[in-house]
Amino acid sequence: MTGEGDGVDGDVERRRRWRLVLGAAAGEALGEAGGRDGAMDAALGALYDGVEAGAGRGAGRSAGLGESAPRVARWLGDIREYFPATVVQVMQADAIERLDLTRLLLEPEMLAAVEPDVHLAGTLLSLNRVLPDTARETARQVIRTVVDEVERRIARRTRAAVTGALSRAARTSRPRRADVDWDRTIRANLRHYLPEHRTVVPERLVGYGRRSSAVQRDVVLCVDQSGSMAASVVFAGVFAAVLASIRSLRTSLVVFDTAVVDLTDRLADPVEALFGTQLGGGTDINRAVAYAQRLVTRPRESVFVLISDLYEGGVREEMLRRVAEMTAAGVQVVVLLALSDEGAPAFDHENAAALAALGVPAFACTPDAFPDLMAAAIERRDLRAFAGKLAEEGMQGPTM
Structure with a gap:
């Protein structure tokens, strides 16, 4: 990667990356993170510093998101600014699991800040019976964003594959001329090849069924x-x-x-x-x-x-x-x-x-x-x- 070669610049880049990986505990050995790196480090520390998966709130961590939905919403905005969408989705899922944030998903200001993905949609659907009216419409918008993205991904290919299969399943052995599948007909009649005439005698026709x-x-x-x-x-x-x-x-x-x-x-x-x-x-x-x-x-x-x-x-x-x-x-x-x-x-x-x-x-x-x-x-x-x-x-x- 750029900046990871030999020399002073490469060493600085390696120290920088290790500092972000190890968090505040490495500050004495690797220095404090500042500027954009400091903001990234704070966002990572709020989620991962001193927290065991599934520990819930207040389980001995040195940082956290606290009980405040506005603070969580700001954190969600930060990670969307500093990390790519795929990383944001992982961090959101980890936050829900590690910091017990499910309850805060009931609040519209937090829902407005999340990066929509399939896993978040599943979490919201699991809460749909208890969503307050103030959050329900926002949750519906999040889920619709996910649904629209999934539909763009799969709809065209699904229709093409299924309609093609239905057409092939409707093949008939007595097709009209316009419905003859000549490729399959030739392959089905290769044993009737006449070398002297250099042709195949199609004793059995294979074709598509009429559209219905x-x-x-x-x-x-x-x-x-x-x-x-x-x-x-x-x-x-x-x-x-x-x-x-x-x-x-x-x-x-x-x-x-x-x-x-x-x-x-x-x-x-x-x-x-x-x-x-x-x-x-x-x-x-x-x-x-x-x-x-x-x-x-x-x-x-x-x-x-x-x-x-x-x-x-x-x-x-x-x-x-x-x-x-x-x-x-x-x-x-x-x-x-x-x-x-x-x-x-x-x-x-x-x-x-x-x-x-x-x-x-x-x-x-x-x-x-x-x-x-x-x-x-x-x-x-x-x-x-x-x-x-x-x-x-x-x-x-x-x-x-």
Whole structure:
């Protein structure tokens, strides 16, 4: 990096960086931080000096943000000035965990100062039942900013992948001339190649089905809203809204803890759908799967996506039996341990292995990979291969 070479300048830069890493404790050996470095050091010290993760307020730290929401708001403004957005998001998440700032998120002046991200949106959704009226609209604006950003990231690719899969799934062996897929037709008839004529005799035509306004697939997204699934809930809500905008799909969104809530009628506005969730509480996967079964009226044209870490508080044997019934009836069942960018999640390995034994691998999926996953599910491809590919890319692969 610039300034880290040999010589006096390089030594000064190294001392400066170590001073910022080590904090005030290194002041005697490395000197006091001044100017912009001093402001950065103060912002870092308020969060990290003498604080153990999860210690809460007043747990022996030498610095802190105190009880004052205005002081916290100023700190949030400082870190946005001195650090890039990705670092700001990490520091905000650490502040909520380490300094017990959840209560202060109920105050509008603090909400106005935060850097919106998926994790903050999840925290606000977990508080949505206790948000005062003065903070609710600000919280809604924060969540809408996050939703809009996620939608820009995934909407176009999701629609392209899904509509392409629906088109391919509608292929017919008796196409009209304009609908012949010549590439696939030639490959399907290579054994009928006539060398003397240097041509292929297409005994079987492969083509695309005619476009239809009819619903071709039913998709049921069933999302665990326990506290550990916060990021997955946010992403799933946005994906559900995007899928619901595709006319050839009939999309349902169901969220659950120990109760089940159908949010399908809110999918026109993903923010409204997300405000219908209640993060936290227990988990009854069996009850949610039972409700989803009732939504499936065309098994062979249906995709059921269960997003859960599989820690079951309900009747495990019934949950597995219901999944087996759905797969036997022809439903394409997908189980995602997480839908987020956070890498391999914690999950119930025993339940994941039991699902794999039923032919339903359980694996984590990034939002960027989800459009291709849905395309594979619509085309009824073997999802174990898809899960294996994600495992190679560093996500949690299938439990086989």
